[in-house]
Amino acid sequence: MNELDLLGQADARGRRYTETNAHRRVFPSADAIAALAAFDEPLPEHGLSAEDTLALLDDVGSPATTASNGPRYFGFVIGASLPAAAAAERLMLAWDQCASTFGNSPVSATLERITARWVLDALDLPRDSAVGFGTSATACTLTALVAARRTLLARQGWDFDRLGLHGAPEIKVVVSDLVHITVRKALRVLGFGQQQIVHAPVDAQGRVDASRLPPLDEHTILCLQAGEVNTGAFDPFEQIIPVARKAGAWVHVDGAFGLWARASSLAHLTRGIEHADSWTTDAHKWLNTPYDCAMTICRDAQALSEAMNSDAVYSGASADAQKNLTLEFSRRPRGIPVWAALRSLGRKGIAGLVERHCSQARRVGEGLAQAGFEVLNRITLNQVLFRCPTDAQTLAVCAAVQESGEAWFGGTVWQGRPAMRISVSSWRTTDSDIDALLDLIVRVSHPVRASV
Numbered sequence: 001m002n003e004l005d006l007l008g009q010a011d012a013r014g015r016r017y018t019e020t021n022a023h024r025r026v027f028p029s030a031d032a033i034a035a036l037a038a039f040d041e042p043l044p045e046h047g048l049s050a051e052d053t054l055a056l057l058d059d060v061g062s063p064a065t066t067a068s069n070g071p072r073y074f075g076f077v078i079g080a081s082l083p084a085a086a087a088a089e090r091l092m093l094a095w096d097q098c099a100s101t102f103g104n105s106p107v108s109a110t111l112e113r114i115t116a117r118w119v120l121d122a123l124d125l126p127r128d129s130a131v132g133f134g135t136s137a138t139a140c141t142l143t144a145l146v147a148a149r150r151t152l153l154a155r156q157g158w159d160f161d162r163l164g165l166h167g168a169p170e171i172k173v174v175v176s177d178l179v180h181i182t183v184r185k186a187l188r189v190l191g192f193g194q195q196q197i198v199h200a201p202v203d204a205q206g207r208v209d210a211s212r213l214p215p216l217d218e219h220t221i222l223c224l225q226a227g228e229v230n231t232g233a234f235d236p237f238e239q240i241i242p243v244a245r246k247a248g249a250w251v252h253v254d255g256a257f258g259l260w261a262r263a264s265s266l267a268h269l270t271r272g273i274e275h276a277d278s279w280t281t282d283a284h285k286w287l288n289t290p291y292d293c294a295m296t297i298c299r300d301a302q303a304l305s306e307a308m309n310s311d312a313v314y315s316g317a318s319a320d321a322q323k324n325l326t327l328e329f330s331r332r333p334r335g336i337p338v339w340a341a342l343r344s345l346g347r348k349g350i351a352g353l354v355e356r357h358c359s360q361a362r363r364v365g366e367g368l369a370q371a372g373f374e375v376l377n378r379i380t381l382n383q384v385l386f387r388c389p390t391d392a393q394t395l396a397v398c399a400a401v402q403e404s405g406e407a408w409f410g411g412t413v414w415q416g417r418p419a420m421r422i423s424v425s426s427w428r429t430t431d432s433d434i435d436a437l438l439d440l441i442v443r444v445s446h447p448v449r450a451s452v
């Protein structure tokens with residue numbers, strides 16, 4: 001089979017998968033998972049046919065997918081893929097560009113530069129900021145923190161690039177008590193020990209309590225968040241950031257999903273966030289682009305481009321070349337699906353997506369409260385945190401929903417006890433999917449409440 005026929009088959013299989021997206025089990029059946037054993041072959045001595053390889057991938061792989069690109073997946077904050085973004089991604093695969101610099105790929109560099117401008121516009125962040133399109137919020141937070149530490153050290157007269165960390169003035173980090181695990185991971189990778197990390201107490205909604213903020217100074221990186229993973233709550237930026245800046249601290253905001261509220265009528269939740277030094281956000285969550293796609297945004301463009309610089313004798317580039325703003329050297333132009341998403345949604349469309357999910361989340365919360373569940377968060381965003389009267393019931397209801405295949409959401413622990421969290425973040429989710437979700441939860445909870 002020639003290359004074009006093979007790619008045609010892949011398109012046809014992808015199309016069939018997408019057509020059946022809304023009807024497939026949201027979490028694969030035990031049979032589909034058991035069938036994955038078919039992949040367990042020894043590495044072939046001689047290559048097998050590409051056609052057979054594609055067929056195996058689809059026939060065995062597709063049934064064992066999680067239908068997170070469908071309308072009834074409410075786990076984590078996953079988001080589906082917008083048609084424009086998914087389509088752009090497919091063309092991008094045909095191009096197979098190495099989007100390090102303009103010299104590597106003029107079209108990629110041009111589009112990512114424009115997309116950077118659009119992102120700053122949509123999020124109303126300082127227009128001179130650098131925007132690096134990285135693989136994930138995890139990687140983007142890491143790069144922001146590298147720039148933060150290097151800049152704070154430079155202000156102390158310490159040349160980090162030459163001297164490294166050995167003997168350097170100590171930099172400490174203040175994080176929310178409910179800081180996302182990936183920020184912790186980025187800090188650990190960067191060599192911040194637990195002793196250098198101070199926890200800021202939070203209130204009942206999971207927001208950093210401004211009245212109990214630990215001391216900050218010019219040796220401090222403060223990490224705040226827009227969108228706590230359980231409650232969707234925002235830290236009080238307007239109260240905290242001016243204090244931090246006055247103290248000379250660097251403020252980083254993890255807005256993996258929540259930062260997009262700023263592009264909607266919920267922008268007031270983010271008031272004051274524009275005064276931070278750096279921000280992280282994902283496109284692959286709430287903006288509904290395919291994976292892997294996230295952004296580091298850094299007010300001081302030079303701070304990021306110097307920290308991430310990877311110019312070489314054979315590969316020089318401008319300061320805003322993506323290889324000088326991200327961890328990657330060879331990289332795909334992951335800003336292109338962001339461009340397609342933003343272009344196809346427009347300002348109104350982004351706002352509409354965010355606002356619809358937030359109102360759907362409120363509808364879920366109201367339905368659950370009426371059905372006798374305890375809703376644990378004030379639903380200001382797209383997250384609903386809830387539980388049953390007893391912990392055993394909470395665990396059983398969560399498991400029953402997951403096993404049903406009709407919808408999926410995950411469990412968590414909130415204030416020491418099991419809880420369930422629903423995140424509305426797929427463009428495909430309609431109000432009738434929300435009704436179906438509520439029906440399902442109520443239906444599975446009847447036998448559970450009777451028995452445990």
Ligand SMILES: *Cc1c(COP(=O)(O)O)cnc(C)c1O
Pocket residue numbers: 077135136137138139180182183225227228229254255256257282294
């Ligand atoms: C998902 C998430 C992250 C990590 O994002 P990745 O893109 O998965 O690395 C960080 N912070 C918050 C609040 C998140 O929800």
